[in-house]
Amino acid sequence: KFLRFRFPACAPCRVRAGEIRRLFYRFSGFSRESEKGENMANTVIIGSQWGDEGKGKIVDMLATDSDVIVRFQGGNNAGHTIEVNGERTILHTIPSGILHEEKLCLIGNGVVLDPYVFLKEVDSLKTKGVNMSATRLGISPKTHLILPYHCAIDLARESLKAGKKIGTTGRGIGPCYEDKAARIGIRANDLTDPDLLRTKIRAALTEKNILFTELYKTEPMDPDKVTDELLSIADRITPYLRDVSEALLDASKSGKSVLWEGAQGVHLDIDHGTYPFVTSSNTVAGAAAIGSGVGPNFIQRIVGVMKAYTTRVGAGPFPTELEDETGKFLQDNGHEFGATTGRPRRCGWLDAVVVRESALLCGLTDIAMTKIDVLRGIPKLKICVDYKYKGRRMEYPPQGENALADVTPIYEELPGFDEDISDCRTFSALPGNVQKYIKRVEQLTGVKVSIISVGPGRNQTIVL
Numbered sequence: 001k002f003l004r005f006r007f008p009a010c011a012p013c014r015v016r017a018g019e020i021r022r023l024f025y026r027f028s029g030f031s032r033e034s035e036k037g038e039n040m041a042n043t044v045i046i047g048s049q050w051g052d053e054g055k056g057k058i059v060d061m062l063a064t065d066s067d068v069i070v071r072f073q074g075g076n077n078a079g080h081t082i083e084v085n086g087e088r089t090i091l092h093t094i095p096s097g098i099l100h101e102e103k104l105c106l107i108g109n110g111v112v113l114d115p116y117v118f119l120k121e122v123d124s125l126k127t128k129g130v131n132m133s134a135t136r137l138g139i140s141p142k143t144h145l146i147l148p149y150h151c152a153i154d155l156a157r158e159s160l161k162a163g164k165k166i167g168t169t170g171r172g173i174g175p176c177y178e179d180k181a182a183r184i185g186i187r188a189n190d191l192t193d194p195d196l197l198r199t200k201i202r203a204a205l206t207e208k209n210i211l212f213t214e215l216y217k218t219e220p221m222d223p224d225k226v227t228d229e230l231l232s233i234a235d236r237i238t239p240y241l242r243d244v245s246e247a248l249l250d251a252s253k254s255g256k257s258v259l260w261e262g263a264q265g266v267h268l269d270i271d272h273g274t275y276p277f278v279t280s281s282n283t284v285a286g287a288a289a290i291g292s293g294v295g296p297n298f299i300q301r302i303v304g305v306m307k308a309y310t311t312r313v314g315a316g317p318f319p320t321e322l323e324d325e326t327g328k329f330l331q332d333n334g335h336e337f338g339a340t341t342g343r344p345r346r347c348g349w350l351d352a353v354v355v356r357e358s359a360l361l362c363g364l365t366d367i368a369m370t371k372i373d374v375l376r377g378i379p380k381l382k383i384c385v386d387y388k389y390k391g392r393r394m395e396y397p398p399q400g401e402n403a404l405a406d407v408t409p410i411y412e413e414l415p416g417f418d419e420d421i422s423d424c425r426t427f428s429a430l431p432g433n434v435q436k437y438i439k440r441v442e443q444l445t446g447v448k449v450s451i452i453s454v455g456p457g458r459n460q461t462i463v464l
């Protein structure tokens with residue numbers, strides 16, 4: 001009990017809690033090993049690039065030391081892969097802590113939830129023997145639901161765009177968030193009130209059916225059919241309704257730790273990303289508080305997951321994209337095909353400017369670097385250290401719409417490596433050139449790398 005004590009900060013002399021803890025271990029005779037039982041800090045995990053950085057793997061791994069895992073934004077546009085003992089699980093809506101039997105997994109108000117996809121995922125996890133009871137899985141009553149008309153609008157709108165497609169996942173994400181902002185959205189709690197649900201769906205479809213018939217030239221949707229279908233599954237969803245803010249507060253009061261699981265990546269953020277080639281939610285760390293209903297001071301650590309190179313799915317500027325043999329090598333070696341849509345991911349060199357901006361926008365305390373093993377065999381590795389834009393050298397991306405399309409990356413070359421690193425479990429076991437690459441990333445981003453992933457498996461990880 002004593003060792004689990006949270007060390008206080010000393011406000012008058014501005015000594016941080018971490019410092020006090022370090023001094024305690026130095027002079028008390030207790031070894032830091034005995035500290036292992038201490039809870040992990042409340043941690044937000046976000047993608048620091050354009051998604052698919054390996055967030056699922058890192059969340060699953062950190063979930064071991066956390067008690068509650070919460071999704072706070074996005075929907076089933078996400079595809080988060082976990083690999084345990086060679087068995088792969090891809091999650092789209094359910095938090096990546098679900099494979100740890102004793103953990104509580106929550107879906108926050110900031111998420112947009114497709115109830116049909118959710119139930120499919122629940123069933124598929126059940127067949128794998130995972131306990132999917134409402135004691136360990138909860139959905140905020142305020143979570144907005146993605147309904148069939150959202151998906152239909154997403155697809156119809158994209159197909160009308162011809163040469164200007166965003167390349168959405170077609171999962172109805174944008175239209176659902178639009179309804180939320182327009183205050184005509186359907187929330188999970190509405191499933192408990194059939195009359196209200198029917199009235200709201202009728203109202204929403206009054207507008208949308210005009211869009212379907214007049215603009216998209218497709219069939220209108222029958223609001224009663226949509227409602228009846230939804231009501232037929234409502235009984236399977238409503239047991240999961242749970243006040244997420246209260247659950248997080250309770251967890252915190254009893255000394256438990258929380259892990260927030262971001263979806264997409266910072267540069268797909270609706271405000272800070274490469275607008276308009278973005279998703280429709282805020283993907284930055286600050287969204288964790290809003291999207292789960294807690295105060296920002298609840299969060300203690302912010303980990304940006306960063307692939308050792310860069311990938312992007314869908315349209316939009318990508319300064320370090322490689323449309324050559326090396327790009328193909330990264331795609332093949334890294335199995336860079338979308339976990340949600342199966343689309344090939346565009347690949348390129350690591351762009352430190354993009355990650356540097358993510359550090360700024362999210363207040364990253366650490367980086368979890370993934371997929372560095374994929375770079376094996378490339379003789380010379382390049383990192384984009386700055387941009388050239390309108391004749392000027394820039395440390396951060398220019399801010400104009402689509403300005404990223406007009407930058408020229410300034411590269412630095414580092415030596416590659418040929419060794420198989422997938423079994424390395426300590427930093428010192430890594431080849432010198434891999435160590436150099438990691439150290440350089442720390443210098444370029446100003447953030448320490450605290451986790452290094454050397455393969456998709458849960459245990460293929462080095463924790464520093």
Ligand code: GDP
Binds near residue numbers: 079335339373453456
């Ligand atoms: P997420 O959306 O950020 O969770 O990432 P995805 O699951 O869409 O894509 C990451 C892919 O890389 C998945 O197939 C993971 O199994 C895999 N992966 C994660 N970390 C590593 C790693 O360190 N090395 C290799 N080779 N694969 C990894």
Ligand code: IMO
Binds near residue numbers: 053262265278
């Ligand atoms: P995870 O969580 C990569 C991209 C789409 C498209 C844009 C808008 O697995 O990292 P949307 O359907 O959200 O309206 O599409 O965002 N996108 C992702 N790219 N990983 C994701 O999620 C993504 N979710 C959306 O490809 O360019």
Ligand code: MG
Binds near residue numbers: 078079080081339340
């Ligand atoms: Mg993904």
